[in-house]
Amino acid sequence: MIRTPLTRWFDLTTPVIGAPMAGVSGGELAAAVSRAGGLGMIGVSGRHSADFVTSESAIPAEAELPFGVGLMIWTLADRPDLFEATVAAKPSLVSMSFGDPEPYVGPLHDAGIAVVAQVNTVADAHRALEAGVDVLVAQGTEAGGHTGQRALLPLLQEVLTLTDRPVVAGGGIATGGAMAGMLVAGAAGVWIGTALLSCTEGLNGAAARQRIRETSGDETVLTRAFDVAEGIPWPERWPGRALVNDFSQAWHGREDELVDDDAARRLVVEGRRTGDPAHAPLYAGEAVGLVTAERSATDVVRELTADAEKALRAATRLMG
Ligand SMILES: Cc1cc2nc3c(=O)[nH]c(=O)nc-3n(C[C@H](O)[C@H](O)[C@H](O)COP(=O)(O)O)c2cc1C
Structure with a gap:
């Protein structure tokens, strides 16, 4: 079993976080990731209702599976109800991304909820650390959905020099070998989105x-x-x-x-x-080429984990 500070903190059996993806990751997808021993997250955008947060959170909660909720900070100025519904849903982890997390960290900690922030630059990482977030995600530009301009690997390496808090790698990870590589580089886990875009539990059609x-x-x-x-x-x-x-x-x-x-x-x-594909957006990352079958997210996470374990064992054989 792969153990990292992330698995120990959230009592997981694999250091995989199912990234929040508005329009794709609801309660069913989050539950399917958590069923494989990872931590599934529900993606919430400014177009969602507070009821969406409540009802989707109930799915993993009623199955007694851990889950997280991902909010977009810039949407919350007009939508404090989304933040309130998230706190009331009692997730293990809340992602405060795309903005300054500082105003939200205290209320989340007071409610006993850990805070993660995706960062796209070193300056973002400093801001998140000063705000007191518990876990950072270095989100590379390879990622699907909204992201920054820096490539994952150099960003991850630089962020790792700044902190002892767990840093998770996000962007372009879709094989066990890549997951193993991120762990060897020092990441406490992986944050996968695109790899889950053809899952039976997704909200996408x-x-x-x-x-x-x-x-x-x-x-x-x-x-x-x-x-x-x-x-x-x-x-x-x-x-x-x-x-x-x-x-x-x-x-x-x-x-x-x-x-x-x-x-x-x-x-x-x-x-x-x-549903016109020539004009409507379909958000996905550069790892999209590795997604070739429709599968349960539980199977995707299990296979990713098994392949990462194999790759980590193979890596030790490179020595000597
Ligand atoms: C369809 C889609 C929707 C997304 N929606 C959100 C979101 O609601 N909130 C968020 O913080 N990140 C969102 N993201 C970014 C993911 O959280 C994550 O950073 C990204 O998927 C990781 O890279 P990967 O897609 O290469 O695995 C989204 C990504 C995708 C592909």
Whole structure:
């Protein structure tokens, strides 16, 4: 069994966290990850209701499985109800990402809830450490969904020099070998999102899962175009990594023009409504090329863990 400070802290049997993914990871996906001995998280965006947080959290809670909730800090100024519902749901871990976690750490700790923050730069890591977060995730630019510009490996190495608190690696991890590599590099665990995008327990639909299985890692783009089109006020420093489609090919890099082009913007809004893959965003990371089958998240995490154990044993044989 792989033991790290993360598994000891949260009483896990594998150092795998199922990343919060708004629109994909609800209570069923989180429960499926936790059933494999990892820690599954529920992704919450500003479009969700507080009832969503409550009802999705009840799924792992009623199965007596540990779970976490991931919030986007920049959405909370207008939506304090999401934070309140999260605290009331009593998760083991709350991810406070994409903003300054400082105002939230005290109330979470007072409620007995551990706090994790995804960081995209060294400056973010300093801010999270000063705020008192318990666990950091170095989120590389390879990651699916909204992320920063720095590659995982150098960011992870640099963040590890700053702290003794557990640092988890996120972005592009989809094989046991990669998981083992991150642990050897010093990470306390892995934070996987894209690897779970074709799971039977996800909130994403069959068509999205099929597209995930058919796409290679060459076909993603880190872009603000979809957020501009949908009128979602994501801070500019966090673009989103999505599959390339007709819309991103036409508008990525031309966001300033797109703001004023109502017809083009409507293509994305309508595309989301009708499920049109040429225009709707499908957020996924560079590891998408490794996702080739529809499976239970429990099996994905179990296989990742078994393969990481094999890789770690093989690594010791490199010596001498
Ligand atoms: C579809 C999708 C939705 C995401 N939604 C969220 C979210 O709601 N909150 C969050 O903190 N991160 C979100 N992320 C980022 C993940 O938490 C994580 O950093 C990322 O998936 C890790 O990289 P990987 O996709 O290469 O495994 C999302 C990622 C994806 C792919």
